[in-house]
Amino acid sequence: MIREIYLDNSATTKPSEAVCDIVMRLMREDYGNPSSMHRKGVDAEHYLRDSAEEIARILKVRPSEICFTSGGTEGNNLAIIGTALAMRRRGKKILTTMMEHPAVSEPLKFLEKEGFVIEKIPVDQYGIPVLSELKELLDEETVLVSTMYVNNEIGSVVPVKEIAEEVHKRAPLALYHTDAVQAFGKFRIYPKQLGIDLLTVSGHKFHGPKGSGFLYVNGSSHIVPILYGGGQMNGLRSGTENVPGIAGIGVAAKEAYTDFDRKTAHMRALRDQLRQGLMEIDGVAVHGKGGDESAPHIVNAAFEGVRSEVLLHALEDRGIYISAGSACSSHKRTSSPTLTAIGVPKEELTSSVRFSVCENNTEEEIDETLAALREVVPLLRRYRPS
Amino acid sequence: MYHTFLIKYGEIGIKGKNRHVFEDALAKQIRLALAKKDGSFSIRKERGRVYVECSGEWNEEETVEALQHVFGIVGICPVYTFETTDYEALERDMLKYIDEEYASSSETFKVKVRRVNKNFPLTSMEIAAKLGEAILQHQPSMHVDVHNPDVLFDIEIRDRVYIYSKVIPGPGGMPVGTNGNAMLCLSGGIDSPVAGWMIAKRGVGIDAVYFHAPPYTSERAKEKVVDLAKCIAAYAGTVRLHIVNFTDIQLAIYDNCPHEELTIIMRRYMMRIAEHFAHERGDLGIITGESIGQVASQTMQSLLVTDSAVKTLPVYRPLIGMDKSEIVELAEKIGSYETSILPYEDCCTIFVAKHPVTKPDLGVIERSEQKLNGIIEELMDRALRTTEIIRVNA
Numbered sequence: 001m002i003r004e005i006y007l008d009n010s011a012t013t014k015p016s017e018a019v020c021d022i023v024m025r026l027m028r029e030d031y032g033n034p035s036s037m038h039r040k041g042v043d044a045e046h047y048l049r050d051s052a053e054e055i056a057r058i059l060k061v062r063p064s065e066i067c068f069t070s071g072g073t074e075g076n077n078l079a080i081i082g083t084a085l086a087m088r089r090r091g092k093k094i095l096t097t098m099m100e101h102p103a104v105s106e107p108l109k110f111l112e113k114e115g116f117v118i119e120k121i122p123v124d125q126y127g128i129p130v131l132s133e134l135k136e137l138l139d140e141e142t143v144l145v146s147t148m149y150v151n152n153e154i155g156s157v158v159p160v161k162e163i164a165e166e167v168h169k170r171a172p173l174a175l176y177h178t179d180a181v182q183a184f185g186k187f188r189i190y191p192k193q194l195g196i197d198l199l200t201v202s203g204h205k206f207h208g209p210k211g212s213g214f215l216y217v218n219g220s221s222h223i224v225p226i227l228y229g230g231g232q233m234n235g236l237r238s239g240t241e242n243v244p245g246i247a248g249i250g251v252a253a254k255e256a257y258t259d260f261d262r263k264t265a266h267m268r269a270l271r272d273q274l275r276q277g278l279m280e281i282d283g284v285a286v287h288g289k290g291g292d293e294s295a296p297h298i299v300n301a302a303f304e305g306v307r308s309e310v311l312l313h314a315l316e317d318r319g320i321y322i323s324a325g326s327a328c329s330s331h332k333r334t335s336s337p338t339l340t341a342i343g344v345p346k347e348e349l350t351s352s353v354r355f356s357v358c359e360n361n362t363e364e365e366i367d368e369t370l371a372a373l374r375e376v377v378p379l380l381r382r383y384r385p386s
Numbered sequence: 387m388y389h390t391f392l393i394k395y396g397e398i399g400i401k402g403k404n405r406h407v408f409e410d411a412l413a414k415q416i417r418l419a420l421a422k423k424d425g426s427f428s429i430r431k432e433r434g435r436v437y438v439e440c441s442g443e444w445n446e447e448e449t450v451e452a453l454q455h456v457f458g459i460v461g462i463c464p465v466y467t468f469e470t471t472d473y474e475a476l477e478r479d480m481l482k483y484i485d486e487e488y489a490s491s492s493e494t495f496k497v498k499v500r501r502v503n504k505n506f507p508l509t510s511m512e513i514a515a516k517l518g519e520a521i522l523q524h525q526p527s528m529h530v531d532v533h534n535p536d537v538l539f540d541i542e543i544r545d546r547v548y549i550y551s552k553v554i555p556g557p558g559g560m561p562v563g564t565n566g567n568a569m570l571c572l573s574g575g576i577d578s579p580v581a582g583w584m585i586a587k588r589g590v591g592i593d594a595v596y597f598h599a600p601p602y603t604s605e606r607a608k609e610k611v612v613d614l615a616k617c618i619a620a621y622a623g624t625v626r627l628h629i630v631n632f633t634d635i636q637l638a639i640y641d642n643c644p645h646e647e648l649t650i651i652m653r654r655y656m657m658r659i660a661e662h663f664a665h666e667r668g669d670l671g672i673i674t675g676e677s678i679g680q681v682a683s684q685t686m687q688s689l690l691v692t693d694s695a696v697k698t699l700p701v702y703r704p705l706i707g708m709d710k711s712e713i714v715e716l717a718e719k720i721g722s723y724e725t726s727i728l729p730y731e732d733c734c735t736i737f738v739a740k741h742p743v744t745k746p747d748l749g750v751i752e753r754s755e756q757k758l759n760g761i762i763e764e765l766m767d768r769a770l771r772t773t774e775i776i777r778v779n780a
Contacts, residue, residue, distance in 0.1 A: 309604065310601050310602055311601075312601075313600055313601030313602070313603075313604050313605075314601035315601075316601065316605075317600060317601055380601075383637060383640055383737070
């Protein structure tokens with residue numbers, strides 16, 4: 001087998017051994033339904049409780065405030081639609097940013113058709129929402145503000161604390177939701193200190209299983225379910241719990257915040273090594289700010305005169321896996337919302353790729369990747385549409 | 387409920403002494419098409435007729451759909467069979483049939499009787515007249531129209547009695563395996579699968595060649611082509627798909643030839659490779675999805691220049707006179723359209739000049755190609771040697 005350098009950790013990560021083990025055990029042995037009254041059910045329920053407690057400890061919240069979901073898309077839909085439906089008699093205004101993931105922008109588009117008013121806050125060239133615009137738009141009619149925490153394409157970090165303060169000061173009705181899918185495991189996040197009411201997390205972005213995730217819902221916030229049935233998750237999310245996934249995300253969360261400073265420092269070092277190396281290649285524009293103000297794991301860059309898909313496949317041939325834009329938008333031929341929002345010129349939109357590291361990547365892998373780029377980019381530039 | 391289909395075939399019937407060859411091929415294709423479906427099926431040939439008898443857990447919809455993928459079938463008739471030896475029993479069977487299939491109908495009808503078993507009492511005409519009367523009495527809402535009936539009741543009296551009136555259209559054409567094989571140039575587009583389907587319809591088995599250009603085309607583009615080959619295989623049986631790594635040849639052309647001639651020269655090399663594999667497979671022709679004037683490389687001049695790269699085989703272009711909208715319509719019918727429009731690059735779309743030649747001159751192109759002498763031979767050789775062959779089944 002040829003060696004594999006996986007630099008697409010923002011798309012998904014490889015599940016850790018401990019995660020695989022617990023998922024397997026729950027598939028093979030402790031397969032009970034947590035709602036069953038017999039011992040099998042009780043055993044299964046223990047896994048749910050352990051996982052919720054672990055996550056609650058990490059976020060410094062109560063276990064009852066963790067609602068397990070199937071991942072980022074469901075968490076965002078529940079937060080957004082659940083809030084809008086709960087508040088629809090009190091106000092119709094929802095604020096968001098111009099660089100959200102489709103799992104946020106699409107449910108908002110749905111609500112817009114249902115009569116809600118959606119206002120989009122612009123972002124600056126580094127992918128930071130313009131706070132003055134936010135202040136202007138916040139008012140007593142506003143029922144929800146939804147911004148991402150870390151941008152999935154360029155790794156910019158949204159100042160959630162400042163936003164939360166403004167939201168609660170100027171819009172007393174509003175809940176503040178943040179899509180923290182790219183932030184969890186990369187930052188220490190304490191929703192209660194930050195003033196976050198709803199926080200979406202997805203398990204497979206930090207070595208957990210796909211199909212696992214949770215939404216933190218502040219105990220004093222009222223949202224309504226979008227799935228109805230047997231009343232699981234305190235009625236907020238009916239459906240037999242995905243026990244293997246829930247146990248898996250608990251283990252993954254615990255691992256992510258074990259030895260946390262060393263791991264994030266390592267990611268940061270890899271990111272900086274990559275940024276530095278990229279800037280030394282001719283005709284490469286690195287997007288985003290970098291430094292401590294950015295996510296430790298994401299680098300986005302445009303390669304002049306090279307189509308992103310072609311570069312992706314050329315690296316793939318060398319066993320290096322990256323992403324052209326964000327994985328979710330690469331099926332469609334639409335330009336990336338983030339790169340468009342931060343004002344990346346048109347020709348760079350089709351030549352931008354994303355590298356995203358995790359704590360298991362090594363310095364050597366980054367060196368090899370840079371060496372491959374130095375070799376392949378000039379070759380690809382020779383052949384371009386005339 | 388019925389358990390038998392009468393298979394109507396058109397052109398096969400007129401093939402004289404070769405008829406049994408065609409009928410055998412048809413029976414074989416029907417057997418193949420039904421092999422993976424639930425139920426057991428026996429195929430019976432009887433004096434210019436092919437019957438499919440169904441038993442076990444067979445499903446009407448699935449069976450009909452499978453039969454609609456067999457070239458050579460013009461019509462699929464659900465047939466009721468009865469063990470009947472006298473007229474009274476036949477009349478009871480006929481009225482039972484009406485109750486099951488035409489219970490509330492007010493259509494006009496005609497009864498046609500064919501009495502093959504001459505021991506059955508009464509003549510064909512007498513039976514038809516009596517049955518017509520019985521139907522009129524039984525179901526007064528229906529009326530007779532002998533010239534232009536809505537429904538034609540076909541009654542065949544053989545060892546058993548067969549009653550049918552409905553004809554589900556089949557795909558027509560001739561059974562695959564009656565006309566040799568051909569090599570289809572398959573891209574990821576809309577046209578080429580349709581071209582392959584049209585030739586397969588004439589009884590031709592299909593091999594295919596696809597030009598893969600990593601890193602300019604992705605694994606997904608290749609998978610898409612395999613899926614398109616599957617669409618063809620659903621009608622034509624196993625497709626042997628040749629996946630040629632074409633990148634180096636493309637780059638050599640780019641490096642050495644005028645850019646406005648890239649596409650046309652590239653296509654000539656594709657044709658040469660297709661011809662090579664066609665010979666290797668014993669195929670009797672090459673198929674392309676070209677249609678006059680659709681793009682720069684499909685003008686009459688371009689086609690002439692492309693065509694002359696093939697020295698020893700005919701190139702069949704079944705779409706040559708069709709409009710895009712007609713091709714799309716067929717692609718939708720055969721089920722390849724959805725796959726064809728998936729947005730993955732194929733190698734034609736990357737190396738396209740802004741202003742490609744639309745009226746290439748053969749002499750000029752041949753002179754340009756001479757610039758590849760000394761380089762291209764080895765690249766061609768390597769492309770042929772490294773070609774991957776996949777057997778694609780429906």
